[in-house]
Each structure stands twice: as C-alpha cells, then as structure tokens.
Amino acid sequence: MKINFEHKPAAHCESGVTSNMLRYYGIDISEPMVLGLGAGLFFSYMPFITMHGMPVISFRPLPGQIFARVAKRLHVKISTRLYPMREDQSMKALDKLLLNGKPVGIVVGVFFLPYFPKEYRFHFNAHNLCVIGKEEDVYTVSDPVSLVTNQLNSAELKRVRFAKGTYPPMGKMYWVKKVSTQSPDLKTGIISGIKLNCKRMLDIPIPYFGVKGIALMANKMRRWETKLGSRKAALHLAQTIRMLEEIGTGGAGFRYMYAAFLQEAAAIVEKPELKDFSQQMTSIGDLWRDFAYEASRKFKKRNGNVCSYDQLADKLVHISEEEKRFFTGLRKFIQ
Amino acid sequence: MKIEEVPQDSRYLEKTSVRDIYYATDEDGNYHPVESVGWEPQNEALALAWEAISEEAENIRKEVLAGKKSPLAYHIAIHLFDVGILSSYSGISKKTIKKHLQPEVFNQLDETALEKYASVLNITVEELKKV
Secondary structure: OEOOOOOOOOOEHHHHHHHHHHHHOOOOOOHHHHHHHOOOOOOEEEEEEEEOOEEEEEOOOOOOHHHHHHHHHOOEEEEEEOOOOOHHHHHHHHHHHHHOOOOEEEEEOOOOOOOOOHHHOOOOOOEEEEEEEEEOOEEEEEOOOEOOOEEEEHHHHHHHHOOOOOOOOOOOEEEEEEEOOOOOOHHHHHHHHHHHHHHHHHOOOOOOEHHHHHHHHHHHHHHHHHHHHHHHHHHHHHHHHHHHHOOEOOOHHHHHHHHHHHHHHHHHOOOOHHHHHHHHHHHHHHHHHHHHHHHHHHHOOOOOOOOOHHHHHHHHHHHHHHHHHHHHHHHHHHO | OEHHHOOEOOOOOOOOOEOEEEEEEOOOOOEEEEEEOEOHHHHHHHHHHHHHHHHHHHHHHHHHHOOOOOHHHHHHHHOOOOHHHHHHHHOOOHHHHHHHOOHHHHOOOOHHHHHHHHHHHOOOHHHHHOO
16 A cells, blocks of 8 residues: 655655655644754754764764654644564554555665765764655655656565664654644744744753754864874764755755745745845855865865865854854844 | 865865865855865875785784685675674574684684675675675
8 A cells, every 4th residue: 555645855754754655644844844843953963972983974963853842832632652672563553654645754874875876885874754645565755856666575664664773763764653744833842942942052051962062073073183093083074965965964055954944934034034044054154165165175185275274173163153143143132 | 174175185085075165265254064075184094004904804814715714704804893892782692603704613603604704794604705
C-alpha cells in the first residue's frame, strides 16, 4: 500500500519531514515556518563527542526536537518510540502504522542509504526521512534531500534504522496520533518559537552551545595549526565546512531559512519590523558563507592571499557577536 | 542570497536524485526554496576528506601486502569503520576483532566469521579477502 503523500524536497531533513507530514494531515506550513516554530536555529560545538575522530559541530537541535516542538505549538498529538535491540519488532510496528495509513518519520544513518551519493556516505546517524508505503518487501520513502521519493527493501531499511556509531538511531520512529480540530494558532506559536530560539542561542549556561559555542570554536581554531600540525588542522577545517554546508545538516543554510521564516512571520503576526530582522539574518548567513569560502581557500592552500587560522577565527568571533546582537535585539522586540 | 547567486557547482550530486535546497530571494526580496547541485567550498571539503581516507587506506593496503596486517584492517579503513563501529554492527567483541587484524589469525577464520564481516561491510567474502 502507498499513502497519498505529497513529497517536497527541503533544505533540512527534520524540518522537511515535519512540513511534509503535517501537510498530509491538512496543516499546510512551510519548511521555514517549521524551523521557526520549532526554534530550530542552533549551534553546538562539542569537543567531547567525536565523529570520524573530530569534534561534533552541529547547527541543529537534537533529532526529534523540531518535530516535537512544532507539534506542541500546533496542538498535534504525536508519538515517538525507540527500539533498542528490537529490530524485528520495530519493523512490525512500522508496518502496522503504514497499514493504518500513517506516514512514519524515522531517524537513520546515511552510511548504507543506497540513493545517497557515495561521497556523502559517512557514519552520520541523525538523518530523518518519512516512510510512506510498502509493497511486498519494498518500502517507499520520502527523504527531503531527494527530489523524488526513493525505494528501499526491508533489509536495507532495517540496516539504516539500526546504524551504529556516534548517536545510533536505535530504530527511532515518530508519527502523528491526532490533529486538533481547531485551526492552529500560528501567531502565538510564532512568538513562543522566537522566544525559545533566543533563549537557546543566548542563555545556555555552558560554553558549548549557542553564540558562546561559536566563540569557543573560534578560540579552539586559533590553536589548531600549532596543536595538530598543518595537515590535520586542514582536515579539521574541512570537516567544519562539511558540517556547515552538507545536505541536511543545516549550517549556514539555516540562517537563510530562518530569515525566510521571519519574513513569513512578519505578515502573520502583523509586525513589519520582523522584516528588518529577516534582512539582518540574511546578512549573518552571508557572513557564514564568507567564512566557508575563505576556509576552503585555506585548506586547499590556494595561492595568493589566504587567511590564517587566526583570521578565520576572527570571522567566527564576529559572527558570534553578530548573532548575539541579533538575538538580543529580537528578544527585546518580541517581549 | 539572491536566486541567481545560488551556487550550481556540480561534482557529486548531479547523477543522483539528491539536491541541496537554498532559501534565496527574488527581485522583491521574497524568499523561495531553490535547488542546487552543490557549492565548490563544500565539494572541496568533501574531496579533502576522501583524499585523507584514501591515503590512510593506501598505507594500510601496503601493510597488508607486506604481511603486517590482515585485509580486514584495509576494509575497515575504506568503509570508514573503526573497531568500535564494526563491533557494534557485528556483535563481535573489540578484542576479537583486534586479533582478526593480524594476518595469521585472519587466515584461519572459518567461513561463518568471514561471512559475518562481509555482510556487515556489505561486500562479498571474496572481496573481504582481497585488498
């Protein structure tokens, strides 16, 4: 059986799955609106968690948080389940939901995802997609990074749902239980979403998260070359850019998406000032892109003027300050 | 970013159904999702990551040919596994896997053990024995 599900590609996996899934239930909200309601703009730099031997840098909240927050704001009842060590049970549970006509969001590792470009297949285990049908042994999935829906057989699907390594997904799946009959109050949701995002970027009292995390990464970066040698420092820098720019991870692209959210929000909450904030966020996105561009010249050892690690770190410090200024201003305005 | 500035630096994506989506502005400053086949700095970051992986794997391949390591060590490297990840996929303890990285131990493995590794790495037993 196949659910009549409209697949739309998106900039980020979880916001894309959430937007597509809610549209199926008649709640038509854009991907940027999902990001805004879900307070999904984030930064974390966690030197104590490594992937492929390098610190994890992330531009998104933990998997599942955007979906859960958006559902809360829109009074949508959801279920989330993990199946540690229970692979067959998780596949049966998935089939049962599909038979009941429910699209099911799942968290997977991308390493064994057959339709992913080979060069993008790392042991990255926080990718989201939506299962929308099953015919005999073959599942149809709506993955927001893909232009079209894709097919996986049950062995392939099981393998990616039970990927191993950093943050194993453990068969995690989530679905909509019940949609409220009242039309959702977007205005209140938008204001709450913005407030929460300001809090997440500004107030977490440990240095790994939000604007503080960006400054921390900058400071560590200054010492990369002396500490690691130039080859390893270049690899670290390249890893940073991959996290920043790779499909579905968010990164600089999230800044533009948040700008798109603020633009949409300005009309809904009737606060034209949010359009100015949208433009400011666009400029911050540009700063991230400039950083990525200069960083790539650095690790490619381009001739001519190449930034030093100190200069790259200065750019990050500037971004950290700009984001601090932005979210402080946004919070003041929205209170 | 304006719609016409969305990068289209194709290297890895064009032959697949996967695309980047950017939110970019039209002439009136309104945001729209725009497809992209990639951006050079990102492509270069990926290329460098793979260059480092290939170099490491090549070093291990030489050690395998010199009889210092088993082919399993090479396949762990090219599949971006490590002993820890291989252990959690296969259920074989890290200590045992480390023993199997020695050629003399690996050469005595029975078909069942070889098949286990091959299936986890998604290759055939024949491929597993070769470098």
